[in-house]
Amino acid sequence: MVLTPSLSSIFYSLSSYIMEKDIIRGGQFLVKDVPCDAIFTPEDLNEEQKMMRDSVKEFADRELWANWERFEAKDYAFTEACMKKAGEMGLLAVAVPEKYEGLGMGFVSTVMVCDYISGATGSFSTAFGAHTGIGTMPITLYGTEEQKQKYVPKLASGEWFGAYCLTEPGAGSDANSGKTKAVLSEDGSHYLISGQKMWISNAGFCNLFIVFARIEDDKNITGFIIENDPSNGISLGDEEKKLGIHSSSTRQVFFNETKVPVENMLSERGNGFKIAMNALNVGRIKLAAGCLDAQRRVLGEAVNYANERIQFKTPIMNFGAIKAKIAQMAINAYVGESATYRAAKDIENRIAIREAAGNSHQEAELKGVEEFAIECSILKVAVSEDIQQTADEGVQVFGGMGFSADTPMESAWRDARISRIYEGTNEINRMLTVGMLVKKAMKGHVDLLGPATAVGEELMGIPSFEVPDFSACMSEEKDMVHRLKKVFLMVAGSAVQKFGPALEEHQQLLLCASDILIETYMAESAILRTEKNVKRFGEDAQKTQIAMAQLYLYQAVDIVISKAKEAIVSFAEGDEQRMMLMGLKRFTKYTNHPNVVALREQIADKIAADNRYTFDA
Structure with missing residues (x-):
């Protein structure tokens, strides 16, 4: 099947909320409560995007997953042959403007193709990402008209391949x-x-x-x-x-x-570093997308094996220890999807706004992605670490067979490891998230001073003993996310006040603050997606999704407590330290703790019954 664009896909990004004057900017999620209707979820894909998704999945199943052993045998010629087939289908041309013989699809569609084409094998995923991203994109976005006319059509069709x-x-x-x-x-x-x-x-x-x-x-x-x-x-x-x-x-x-x-x-002389950095911004969200279907496939193999493997006269899927692993794999995939597609749409919206304002496609895409560089780094870190955990647990579910090269778990585990190094190491990206946020605040793009000051005043005030009304679905979870944002503002605000520009020298503190920021964004994305789908599909249809969002948040709160405490005791002393630790306890207090074991059982039983991950459909 050859994919072709249509006006509906090109202008799908111009949904009703895109032209709102107060559309969220990169990093503002920290200081603004985002309504669930304002985010994009995988369930929002239009019919054309769903057809594309299914076509890409079919290609990956037929050409890639079915031949995973050839990729493990270092068959470089086979990788090249598969790339040519992808070119014939138009999959290398999704992000290329029609003017240069591409499909001219939006950013969400581009991310979606990266998602579903990358899960079958890390070898092909790397070849695809290197060619379409850092091999083609720099010319598309920075090249002269003559350069684009000469090279981009050949790269879009797969006649030529690029490297960086x-x-x-x-x-x-x-x-x-x-x-x-x-x-x-x-x-x-x-x-x-x-x-x-x-x-x-x-x-x-x-x-x-x-x-x-x-x-x-x-x-x-x-x-x-x-x-x-x-x-x-x-x-x-x-x-x-x-x-x-x-x-x-x-x-x-x-x-x-x-x-x-x-x-x-x-581009211009001396502009190479800027090109490289902007290419990394795009590459980071695409890398996150490329780790999503890998998680789904590893989970599918693991649950299938667990349903069939009999020990002590019962499938091992019935054991609680296995259910905990399967549930965590599903949670990671669901949250990663939620955050990745949310950010992709935010970028697409920003690109559309800039184009409507008269920017060229090049300018609009560059600035649109740059606007959400913080979110791109967050996603790169979170999802690359999730695929590593998922692959590791996949090996464990298979037991001894997972360590054997005769099963795909062994190669999945090895392939996953590079994702924490690609597009800037996760350590670099963690520090970038906080550094970029502070720079945005200094430029007036994100108001951190006002909210941070308000949090400081709240710490000095008398806490409210009023019991909130959490009767609405996901209301307690949204309240907790709001308070996790206060934890970040408390910790990061105090650290900036203490160290000023020298904060960048305190890397371990930056890593702590970054983990708080990452967990907050990922948890909020899953909660907003779930709330949006509860509104349109009903609570009964979203029971497992609710459980996944609740359990991820519970885990995120633990991480935030640990990282915030580590930071506070490392730079604050005396009364300041005691006040901040009391604030941390106040901000992370649950009114109603979730039943962790029951949630895991619920999630695992659903996955076991379906014998695969089904929440992206």
Whole structure:
């Protein structure tokens, strides 16, 4: 099936709430109570998007999941062949504007394709993400019209494949420290690129490289588009021996005075670092999406095995210890879906608003994603860690068979590990979330001072002993999320007041604050999704979803308590410390504790009965 766009899909983002003057901005979730009707959920996909989703799932089942052993056998040619098939279906062209022979679909559709095409194998997921994201997107968003006309149609169709050369032996997280040089020729017609790049996905079969190099002693690196021609001073190292993603071609690339026409400079001189950072923002939410279906598939394999595996004369699915694992896998997938699609729609809305205001597609998409860079980093951390936990528990459910390479659990566990390193390590992304939020506050984009001051005044006041009315579905959970936001404002606000700009030097405190922020956003996303669906489908139809949202929140509260306490006792002393610890206890107090074991049983029994994860349908 070849996917084609329509006006309904292109303008689906222009829903009624998009043009609200007070539409939420990136990071504002922390200081605003978002109504459930204002968020997008997987249940909001339109009919065309559902058809696309089903087509992608069918492709992944037929071409990828059914052949997982070939990917584990380091069959790089098979990965390339599958990429060509994806190109023939139009799956490489979803985010490419129609002007360049793409499908011109919205950001939600782009994220959805990343979701369902990536779960079957980490090898293909890496090849797909490297090509469509960092291989194609920089030209689409930063290229000249001539560059886009020349290269993007070939990349969109799968005639050509792209790769991205940023990392060097001495430049990883510190991407702007690369040593690769670009020297302008005497006649000014071309640059000579010399240097070494490493960990380059798709290097073994790509036709085009996006390469970053430094011109003279420029402060920032510059991007170049280089066609892969071995006769032009380009050579490759051997395929890397890796823990996972075995059939993802990953090689070093060496440039020895490689000639690049001056017209192949990407964007402006010195703009390479900006290109790299914006590519990472997009890559982070797409990586989160790429971990979602992997969770669903691991869960499906685990529950199927647990239903069939007989021990002590009963399926192991009947044991409480196994139910706890299956329930947690389902919770992780549900919450990850909720937050990822929420953020994707927020980005799509912002892109639509900018385009309506007269911005070009390039400007609108760049600024739309940049606006929600905090959420993108949150998702990258949370969902990449969830897939690792899910894969680990999948191995455990299989027992000895899970450790065997004859089952897909072993490869799923190994493939999952890279996701915590891709697109900036999770440690870097944790610190970025808080750093970006503080910068937004300084620019006046997010009002942190007012709410933080109000929290400080509340701590000094007499607490209310009034019992709230929690009769409405999810009302107590929403109240708890509101109070978790106060915990962040209390901890982060006090830390900023104490350390000022030097806060970035206190990385362990930043990590604590980041975990509070992450858990709050993820929990709120699941709760709002559930509340929205209860309103339209009824409470009875959402019993398991309610249980998943409640149990995730319960776990999130524990994490927030632990991280907040760690931070408070590390930088506050005396009366300030005692006041903040009392505030923490007040803000995280449950009126009605959930029955944790009963919720797990309910979730696991539903998954067992369906024999798979069904909440994305």
